[in-house]
Amino acid sequence: MLRGKLATVAWYLAAGFLAIALTSQSAFSEETLRVPYLVDIASFDPDNGFEIGSMSAINNVYEGLVQYKPETVEIVGRLAKAWEISDDGRRYVFHLVDGVRFHDGSTLSAADVAMSFKRRRDGGLALSYFLENVDNIEAVDGLTLKIDLKRPQPSFLDSLASPWGPKVISSKALSEHDIGDKAAGWLNEHANGTGPYVLTEFQRGDRYVLKRNEFYWGRKPFFSEVQLPVIPDISQQLLQLQAGDIDLVPTGYPFSQLRGIPTSFRIFSAPSVTLYTLFTKAGSPLDDPEIREAVLTAINPNDWATDAFGEYAAVAKSIYPRVVLNPERAIVFPTDVERAKEIIARRGPSTLTIALHSASPAYQRVAGLLIAQLASIGVEATAYPLPQGAAFNLKNAASKPDFLLTIAGPDAAHPENQAKAFYTEEAPLNFFGRSTEAADHLFEEAGRAIDIQNRNKLYEKAGQIIFEAGIAIPLVEVNDVVVHVEGLQDLGLRPVYPPGNIDFGSIHR
Known part of the structure; x- marks a missing residue:
């Protein structure tokens, strides 16, 4: 009789542990997004790297003044809530969103934007050409930025909205980590922006981890964590997607195999x-x-x-x-x-x-x-x-x-x-x-x-x-073309972004 009672207790304990394990696994899958990268990140510096596959990470950690609306080339505000352009097309005045905080806790001001833009323009960096036509950058007051161009440039807002366009970096981080290199050495593997996600783990060649910015000024992201393993073999990505180890294949899924994908997967095309x-x-x-x-x-x-x-x-x-x-x-x-x-x-x-x-x-x-x-x-x-x-x-x-x-x-x-x-x-x-x-x-x-x-x-x-x-x-x-597990919505793809760069801030289950 005692042996039978012990067996019953053991069964209930095992069932309980199984339920806890399943609950944990479910919570993990609901709260964590796992997105593989085919190519490793060369530099996380938003001014100094022409990254292709990893723009989704950089553009969810850092933000610019404007952006393209998902699935369109319509320009909308990001850190700038409004702007005016002079009649001669040479002066742009941007009005910033109030109450934005950097990941280090400091509050965004027009002076931060001016410092970041001057670094991009004057630093001799890989992406400095975006601001080559900019003559003057001035913080008019705490939330107003004025930019004067050397000559009219109707494409200027598009350049600001580009996935490689200028982003805003914490002035505190730029000052603390500048060792005569405009903080480029530190920014290769570290980050301090205003975006919906914070870079918390940088393991070159292996994986990267982003955590949700709980103090984000905009809409709170659905996923608390985004894991970005480096899987340079597309066949391995396909196997891991089928095994449930990743949630999507952002780019590179063979077109010849798209008609035969498992019924539990979905194709998003834009x-x-x-x-x-x-x-x-x-x-x-x-x-x-x-x-x-x-x-x-x-x-x-x-x-x-x-x-x-x-x-x-x-x-x-x-x-x-x-x-x-x-x-x-x-x-x-x-x-x-x-x-x-x-x-x-x-x-x-x-x-x-x-x-x-x-x-x-x-x-x-x-x-x-x-x-x-x-x-x-x-x-x-x-x-x-x-x-x-x-x-x-x-x-x-x-x-x-x-x-x-x-x-x-x-x-x-x-x-x-x-x-x-x-x-x-x-x-x-x-x-x-x-x-x-x-x-x-x-x-x-x-x-x-x-x-x-x-x-x-x-x-x-x-x-x-x-x-x-x-x-x-x-x-x-x-x-x-993105192949993903069932249930993912609002991938936030933008036509000008490199293929597969989903928006971690908008995607949800």
Whole structure:
């Protein structure tokens, strides 16, 4: 009898412990969001790192004056609740939200914003170019900031709203940790902003942890903790998603597998500036208009975009993503395949080389389709991935490929950000250093235009010149696609952000 009573007690105790364990596991899954990163964070400094995969973390720890509204390119306030622009377009006055606190407990003032913006402008940092047109930055009073530009810049608010735009860092942190480096050393692995999350764990190459800012001035985030493990193998991410160890795969889920995902998962797709583009070197066979016609006929994306990306892509209409500029007249690829074959048989070339910006599966998939298309008209093409960072040095490389396949997406939603990033003579991402005087003049005129309709016509005309000269060939625009567990809502994706950068402050169950 005693043995039976002990067994019964043991059973109830075991059941109780099991219930506690299940409750803890449930609480963990409800209160913690687990988001893998494919690429490690190089620097958490919001002024000194062109991070791609980790912008979601940086932009939930730090905030700027304005931001893009989720899933749009509409500019709305963040730390600035209102602003005025002078009639000549050179003076911007921002009125700050009252009662905002930094993670160190200090209260935000216009002086903090001025100090952060001056660090960005004057520090010789990776992202200083965002404020190169800023002449004066002044805290008028505790909650009013005045910025004077050297010349009118209609794209200025877009630059402030960019995911890489200037953020506000605690003045106390900047002063305490400045050892002659503008606090860059400390900010590589530490943070002190005003955002809805606080950086609490930085384990380079392994994982990062954000904790909810309980004193956040805005809407309180749903998740108390965000765990960011570094999982550089997409196949491992897929396995961990299926095992329940992570809550979503933010980017890189193979498009070919999207139709067969488990029924417990969901797909969230939104517009993006992911624009696959071929840049061509000077002196390639494509400088000849007739050969260019034949090659364009072969690589016409209307013939392969669906094979590569299914329903999540659209054939490009111009050198700009649609959310930046939707042209009145789309670029046109020739379609006479027999004429293309005749041109190649008569004039060549027999081979072409395609360099890929990286070895990512998406680049390789597109390259494979392009190779097959070119083979159909008698051109043998080869493709190879470039080492990390090598695409940015092609301009001065001793040996250049005929094409570079890359994603040509701007860092903000104004056409100027696209043009001056990729296509003007001095553009930092003008991979082969090619431009035309006619397009450059149009870009300059458009950059000063206030009337949006007139502005877009000028940018569209310049884009047509770039395409018709064979400098760049836009191919397909691909949506942002996130695969996640059932129940997650309001991912807060923004078209201009790099793919997969969800908003931890808005997402919830």
